[in-house]
Amino acid sequence: MVNKILKFRNLFKLFVFIPLIFYFGKRSYIAFDEGFYALQARWILEKGNWTIPLWWDEYVLDRTIGLQFLIAKSQDLFGRNIFSAYLPTTVASILMLFTTYKLHEELFNKKYAIISPLILATTYLWFDYSHLATQDIIYSCLVTIGVLALVKIKSKNNKFYILLFGIWIGLAFMMKTFLVFVPLLSLIPYIFFKKNFLFIKFFWLGLLIGFIPFLFWTFSINPYLDKNIIFYLVEKFNFLSSKNTFTNPFYYYFWNVPVTFLPWSFFAIIGHSTKVDLEGLMKKKLHLKTDVGHWTGLVQ
Secondary structure, eight states: OHHHHHHHHHHHHHHHHHHHHOOOSOOOOOTTHHHHHHHHHHHHHHHOOOSSOEETTEEOOSSOSHHHHHHHHHHHHHOSSHHHHHHHHHHHHHHHHHHHHHHHHHHSOSTTTTHHHHHHHTSHHHHHHTTSSSSHHHHHHHHHHHHHHHHHOOSTTOHHHHHHHHHHHHHHHHHHGGGGHHHHHHTHHHHHHTGGGGGSHHHHHHHHHHHHHHHHHHHHHGGGSSSOHHHHHHHHHHHHHHTSTTOOOTTHHHHHHHHHHTTHHHHHHHHHHHHHHHHHHHHHHHHHHHHHHHHHHHHO
């Protein structure tokens, strides 16, 4: 009876997220990005061109074809309807919640692991973007998987997670190109702490596997271009970093980044230290009990 109740509790955890993730009412694409990617996915299906991103009859070479490909493939498999267009984002949302749940288990404890995905799912930005046909949630999901893999790497024997940490980088590059370097830079201290895994072949194998979609697309599109696609992507990067309306000088990030993550990160460090101290105390208590039992046995 107790086992049945526990199983029901686990199912209830899943049901809580259904109204947060799935939307079955009428909707339309929001300008600008959603309509842009949905149209490109439509032209992929109508023209049978799965290689070059199009805008009407012109090439669009300032981005990869990752999201458009996923939307088109989803509509190809499940029908040309708006629900299928949102399916890649929906799947990524579910996977991101699960990854967040596993991260909480790894960093804190299993008892209240449901709290972290609940907080994430009720965060406005996440909730909003998880219902948009854009790359943001898919990219964020890949980053979260990378963080989980990095946390899970305890030694050289954790080959699966070492492989996984290599894979997410290439897949995220296919979604957001050079933006992948932002989370990588933020993870540098942790990577340095666990740097031994960088010299293992499974990491480099994972890196190669993750970049296979981008490499395949690069070799497929190059015959149609006068120069390599990477140069067009760099041009877009330079434009966004220098001529974009939202561009900020480099020193902006020296104060903006700390303000964004402080002071909450200090509470996380304190919580982690407290957990370590409690674990140490419990181990000492266990050893003390063992020693007392041993000496009591000798006296008897």
